[in-house]
Amino acid sequence: MEAIKTKAYGATNSIFNGLAPMEIERHAPQADEVHIDILYCGVCHSDLHQAKNDWGNTIYPCVPGHEVVGRVTDVGSAVTKFKAGDIVGVGCMIDSCGQCQPCQHGEENYCQGPVSWTATYNGPMKPDGSGTNTFGGYSTNMTVKESFVLRIPDGLDINAVAPILCAGITTYSPLKHWKVKAGDQVGVVGLGGLGHMAVKLAKALGANVTAITTSKDKQADAEAMGADKVLFSTDADAMKQHEASFSFILNTIPDKYDINDYVNLLNLDGAVVAVGLLGEYKKPLNNMDVAKFRRTVAGSIIGGIAETQEVLDFCAQHNILPDVEMIRMQDINKAFDKMMDKEVRYRYVIDMQSLKDAE
Numbered sequence: 135m136e137a138i139k140t141k142a143y144g145a146t147n148s149i150f151n152g153l154a155p156m157e158i159e160r161h162a163p164q165a166d167e168v169h170i171d172i173l174y175c176g177v178c179h180s181d182l183h184q185a186k187n188d189w190g191n192t193i194y195p196c197v198p199g200h201e202v203v204g205r206v207t208d209v210g211s212a213v214t215k216f217k218a219g220d221i222v223g224v225g226c227m228i229d230s231c232g233q234c235q236p237c238q239h240g241e242e243n244y245c246q247g248p249v250s251w252t253a254t255y256n257g258p259m260k261p262d263g264s265g266t267n268t269f270g271g272y273s274t275n276m277t278v279k280e281s282f283v284l285r286i287p288d289g290l291d292i293n294a295v296a297p298i299l300c301a302g303i304t305t306y307s308p309l310k311h312w313k314v315k316a317g318d319q320v321g322v323v324g325l326g327g328l329g330h331m332a333v334k335l336a337k338a339l340g341a342n343v344t345a346i347t348t349s350k351d352k353q354a355d356a357e358a359m360g361a362d363k364v365l366f367s368t369d370a371d372a373m374k375q376h377e378a379s380f381s382f383i384l385n386t387i388p389d390k391y392d393i394n395d396y397v398n399l400l401n402l403d404g405a406v407v408a409v410g411l412l413g414e415y416k417k418p419l420n421n422m423d424v425a426k427f428r429r430t431v432a433g434s435i436i437g438g439i440a441e442t443q444e445v446l447d448f449c450a451q452h453n454i455l456p457d458v459e460m461i462r463m464q465d466i467n468k469a470f471d472k473m474m475d476k477e478v479r480y481r482y483v484i485d486m487q488s489l490k491d492a493e
């Protein structure tokens with residue numbers, strides 16, 4: 135298979151000193167694959183975690199990027215859903231076993247095959263574990279199986295749509311799974327890429343939304359996104375007043391925190407679902423508080439392909455777009471620094487033309 139030499143940005147080792155330009159190889163589309171010229175790629179906090187090896191599983195070189203928007207340039211002979219010129223998206227997955235029960239039911243994100251789903255970056259190339267590494271959207275083009283490619287609805291601005299492919303689906307999926315509906319009291323903790331999408335999506339589902347944040351200066355932004363209320367988690371009295379008042383809380387905090395603070399905010403049968411931190415909480419969970427009101431403490435990982443298409447269509451229908459700041463590929467390390475300093479308002483998106491134009 136002829137290699138397509140491709141410009142990319144990636145991390146070369148675990149001594150994280152930022153991403154640097156590199157060259158990777160892509161291939162021309164096979165029968166069931168689509169070749170995509172990448173136009174934009176969102177910057178997810180997971181990109182930073184993975185590049186820095188926060189989860190201890192990074193394969194180097196690591197080219198992040200799983201909020202990819204691009205234009206189809208070529209399709210394999212068996213492709214039926216897409217043609218050259220189409221604007222498409224690629225999210226966090228590019229393959230899964232297709233055989234297990236979750237895959238058969240459109241929940242590829244919970245694939246129980248030998249290596250679970252194949253991540254868009256840092257994944258083995260094939261669901262059986264063969265291949266070495268996958269490279270993400272911080273690059274100028276990629277080749278993806280058509281069944282993992284999303285259609286971008288006409289009504290959505292292609293400059294801003296990319297974050298729906300991870301931040302959007304990751305927050306939409308638990309809101310749907312826990313059946314959030316009109317009138318529900320919903321809390322969203324952490325107002326970054328995921329959190330700001332959660333506020334918009336929960337609001338569109340009719341919930342009464344409280345943004346729970348440590349940043350005093352985000353109040354006006356949260357209200358503009360549709361939050362009915364803003365609760366500062368640094369204010370112990372306000373937290374106390376909100377005890378047992380939410381039916382659903384989505385927690386997007388990326389670092390270690392005390393889960394018990396949020397369990398106590400839940401009413402009878404309420405659920406707190408973590409999509410942020412994937413690891414141990416700062417303090418052990420106090421099950422007395424969980425049992426007291428039959429509360430649930432849960433987690434959730436991205437969403438299936440059909441549901442990713444659903445959230446894109448939902449956003450088009452409800453005029454929801456992420457709040458984005460466009461950057462050049464060359465500015466990624468500054469963007470990572472700002473993300474670490476909690477300065478993101480609310481998602482960086484890389485204009486890939488900057489990489490195509492680079493010498």
Ligand SMILES: NC(=O)c1ccc[n+]([C@@H]2O[C@H](COP(=O)([O-])OP(=O)(O)OC[C@H]3O[C@@H](n4cnc5c(N)ncnc54)[C@H](O)[C@@H]3O)[C@@H](O)[C@H]2O)c1
Pocket residue numbers: 177178179180181183300301304323324325326327328329346347348349367386387388389391408409410411412434435436473476477478480
């Ligand atoms: N479960 C999944 O499928 C999934 C998918 C994507 C991302 N993630 C993870 O979700 C997390 C968030 O990602 P993101 O891209 O939204 O990051 P982000 O940096 O854009 O946003 C995180 C926000 O949390 C805020 N924050 C930090 N500590 C806080 C605290 N103690 N209380 C309240 N707010 C606090 C920050 O100010 C920031 O606004 C990351 O850990 C990422 O890896 C998980």
Ligand SMILES: [Zn+2]
Pocket residue numbers: 178179180181200226300301
């Ligand atoms: Zn992500």
